[in-house]
Each structure stands twice: as structure tokens, then as C-alpha cells.
Amino acid sequence: MPAHLTILASGSSGNCAYLETDDTRLLIDAGLSARQIRQRLLGIGRTPENLSGILITHEHTDHTQGLGVLAGKLQIPVYCNRLTKEAIETQFQAKLSFRLFNTGSTFDLGDVSVDTFSVPHDAYDPVGFLFRTQAGNIGFLTDLGHATKLVIERVRASHALVLEANHDVKMLNDDTRRPWATKQRIFSRHGHLSNDAAAHVAEQVISADLKHLFLGHLSSDCNSPELARRVVAEALHKIGATHTHIEAASPNTACATLTLDVTAQKTAAPLNATKEIGMPMESPSHSSMNQMRLV
Numbered sequence: 001m002p003a004h005l006t007i008l009a010s011g012s013s014g015n016c017a018y019l020e021t022d023d024t025r026l027l028i029d030a031g032l033s034a035r036q037i038r039q040r041l042l043g044i045g046r047t048p049e050n051l052s053g054i055l056i057t058h059e060h061t062d063h064t065q066g067l068g069v070l071a072g073k074l075q076i077p078v079y080c081n082r083l084t085k086e087a088i089e090t091q092f093q094a095k096l097s098f099r100l101f102n103t104g105s106t107f108d109l110g111d112v113s114v115d116t117f118s119v120p121h122d123a124y125d126p127v128g129f130l131f132r133t134q135a136g137n138i139g140f141l142t143d144l145g146h147a148t149k150l151v152i153e154r155v156r157a158s159h160a161l162v163l164e165a166n167h168d169v170k171m172l173n174d175d176t177r178r179p180w181a182t183k184q185r186i187f188s189r190h191g192h193l194s195n196d197a198a199a200h201v202a203e204q205v206i207s208a209d210l211k212h213l214f215l216g217h218l219s220s221d222c223n224s225p226e227l228a229r230r231v232v233a234e235a236l237h238k239i240g241a242t243h244t245h246i247e248a249a250s251p252n253t254a255c256a257t258l259t260l261d262v263t264a265q266k267t268a269a270p271l272n273a274t275k276e277i278g279m280p281m282e283s284p285s286h287s288s289m290n291q292m293r294l295v
């Protein structure tokens with residue numbers, strides 16, 4: 001059965017994605033307000049009440065903003081490591097139901113197997129994820145200053161990958177609004193990946209199976225979706241990889257839902273199997289949207 005991935009938001013101002021399989025409905029990060037998360041889920045015909053869990057990469061507010069209200073009120077299990085839990089507990093009054101994992105471990109949530117791995121970023125214990133589903137593997141690799149051998153290895157099995165392309169180096173250098181210390185933080189080995197660094201990661205993880213690449217965590221004023229896309233696409237084209245659909249995600253609107261089904265591709269459409277992108281899930285009628293109460 002297929003898996004459905006919707007990037008509800010991605011950018012320096014907020015990160016949240018929704019993954020659905022037969023058994024399991026997950027949020028990856030909750031970096032919008034609870035109200036926004038609910039609205040964007042409603043946009044694809046889903047509600048937070050049905051979530052199996054929320055996975056948190058790290059405690060920065062662009063990944064946790066809506067967590068206290070959303071998970072506290074609905075008592076949705078929150079999956080993170082211990083240091084991230086301790087940092088989150090200082091952010092919210094709400095009592096959350098945590099389920100702790102050790103960084104580097106793999107655990108199952110229904111029919112989804114979750115690989116966790118450490119990423120170099122200035123948070124307590126930041127992680128990336130590889131979700132293994134029967135329909136294919138989905139990697140999450142954002143908020144890292146540089147790509148270690150370990151992270152490259154961990155996401156190499158991805159059929160779809162969310163990869164950070166935070167900034168254009170020149171635009172960030174030339175930015176007059178950010179103090180030098182902030183720029184240093186972003187440029188550092190525990191900061192964020194530039195477009196060029198993202199392109200280099202893409203070159204290293206590319207495989208015949210990687211058909212969908214979402215560029216995420218774009219800075220709104222030191223990058224543009226067109227620029228990020230072009231830099232990564234040119235790097236991949238140079239090495240002859242033209243089979244990967246590349247899309248820049250936005251903090252302001254959800255991306256079209258990606259429906260992944262590698263088993264169907266293998267039997268039905270082995271040569272041109274990227275058509276399934278952009279298929280929206282059934283959307284709720286306006287009246288049902290209006291009946292939903294916003295948190």
C-alpha cells in the first residue's frame with residue numbers, strides 16, 4: 001500500500017510534515033502554531049486527532065512551536081530523545097506524553113520503521129530520520145552544519161528525501177540585517193547547509209531509487225526557491241542524474257502530497273514512475289472544514 005508524504009511547512013520560520021501509511025499517521029516536527037498545523041492538515045482532509053504520534057528532530061522553536069498546545073491538549077505521543085525532551089519541557093507548561101528513543105536506534109511505529117541518526121547542529125541532541133515503509137523510504141535531513149559520512153550513509157536508501165538548502169552563501173554574506181555572530185552561527189559546522197552544500201550531499205546520496213527531492217528549511221531572505229532548485233539540479237545533471245524530481249518546499253504553503261509506492265512502480269511503470277507526484281488526498285468540503293474547531 002502506498003505511503004503519503006505532505007510537507008506542511010518547511011523554512012527557517014517553521015517546519016512540519018505529515019506522513020501517512022495504512023497503519024500510521026505521523027507528524028515530523030510541529031514548528032507552526034497548533035492552529036496552523038490543524039488548518040494545513042484539514043487542507044489534505046486530515047485532523048490532528050487521528051495522529052499516531054509526533055516526532056521531533058530537535059528543540060528549536062521552528063520545529064516545536066505548536067507542540068505544547070497540539071500534543072498537550074490531544075495527548076498525542078511525542079517521540080524524541082531524552083535531551084530534546086528536557087529542552088522541550090522548559091518551553092511548555094503542558095504535560096506531554098513523551099516516548100523516548102536513543103539517538104542512533106531504530107523503532108517501529110505501526111507499519112513504519114524509524115531510523116534515527118545524529119546530525120551536527122547547535123541543539124542538545126538533534127537527529128535526522130529515515131522512515132522505512134512498505135511503499136519506500138523517506139529521509140529527513142535538515143538543520144545540520146555539514147554532512148557527516150554517517151548522515152550520508154543513513155539517507156542513501158531514500159526513495160524520497162527532504163534535504164536542507166538553507167541559504168546562498170553570497171546572499172548571507174551580503175545580508176546587512178544579520179549581525180556577524182548570527183552569520184557565523186549559520187555558516188558554522190553546527191549551523192545550516194548552504195545550497196552548494198546541499199548540492200554536494202545530493203551528489204553523494206543520489207541513487208536510481210531517489211526519485212523525489214524536497215529542498216527544505218530555505219531562508220526567506222538569503223535564498224530563493226528558484227535559486228536553491230537550480231543549484232542542486234545543475235549539480236545532479238552534471239553527474240548525469242536527471243531522474244530526480246526536485247522541489248523547493250515553503251513555510252507558507254503545503255507542498256502537494258507525494259504518494260510513494262515503489263512496489264507499484266516496479267510492476268506497473270518501471271521507466272517513468274514519477275507521475276504520482278502532486279496527487280492531492282481527498283479534500284474536505286468547506287462545510288466540514290467550518291465544523292472543525294480550531295485549537
Ligand SMILES: [Zn+2]
Binds near residue numbers: 058060121123143
Ligand atoms: Zn535548528
Ligand SMILES: [Zn+2]
Binds near residue numbers: 012060062063143217
Ligand atoms: Zn530549524
